[in-house]
Every structure is written in C-alpha cells, then in structure tokens.
Amino acid sequence: MVKTFQVYLSGKKCTYSCVHCRAHLADHDDLISKSFQGSQGRAYLFNNVVNVRIGQAEERYLLTGLHAVADIHCESCKTTIGWKYEQAFESSQKYKEGKYIIELIHLIKENGWDDYMAWNECKSSKMFSKNVSSFAFLNFKSSSSGDCAQKLAQKIA
C-alpha cells in the first residue's frame, strides 16, 4: 500500500502517531482532554487531527447523551482509531462538536518526546505528569514489535 497525503507534524516537539503504522495523528498542542472513555479503555479528545478518514456520521447514545458521531480511521493503515463528534444534542456537551476522540490503545508519542528538554516542557504543561515514563517505554518497545506495543498500550489504558 502506497502511503499518500501523509501530513508530517515535523517541527513540533510533541506529537502523537498511529501505533500501528506510525502515521502522525495529532499534535500535543491540540490535546484537549485525557479523561475520555473509549470502547477499549482510555481515550483522548483532540481539537484537530491529521491523516484520518472520517466515516459516515450516525446518532449514538453515549454515556453523556445523544450525539451524532462518525468513526475516524487512520488514512495510512485504515485502522479505526476513534470518532469525531459531529453534533451534540445537549447544551452541556456542545463543546465536543467538531472535536476528535482517539483511543489511547492506538496512540504512540513521537519525536520530541524522546528529547529530554521537550519532555520536560511537555511535563511542565501538566498534561503528562502521570504516564510519561510508561509512554517512553512504549515508544521504545514499539520500534521492534507493533503487537508488543499494542499489548503495552492496553496495559497502560
């Protein structure tokens, strides 16, 4: 399969990639919340994502009420990695409209995460104080085996 239309988030210090094919998926700056729940464990809410294909929107009853959501797939390896909130029907959930959920099991940190200074900078943003060491380990192990990385991701989630 030829990988086309890939967006590279180079120059950014902290990015998230697809754990299966390493296509870039999101920038750390676009991370809104880590406290979401997916079908396979923890999930992150992003303001924007790249290299994804958005499926057909459909109405689903989620824990937080009725939403119109569309599955999102990695453009490169076609794995279903999460969903997009197209519409929220309850006013308290409107902030999620147009935002993206990616399940933690499909994410891996890239680039600047390996660099100590960047690591420190991200840590100081208080978004990653808890799991940063696990992620570093995951990043290291995944270079040898995708399956191994997935198992580790499950453990972390």
Ligand SMILES: [Zn+2]
């Ligand atoms: Zn992928």
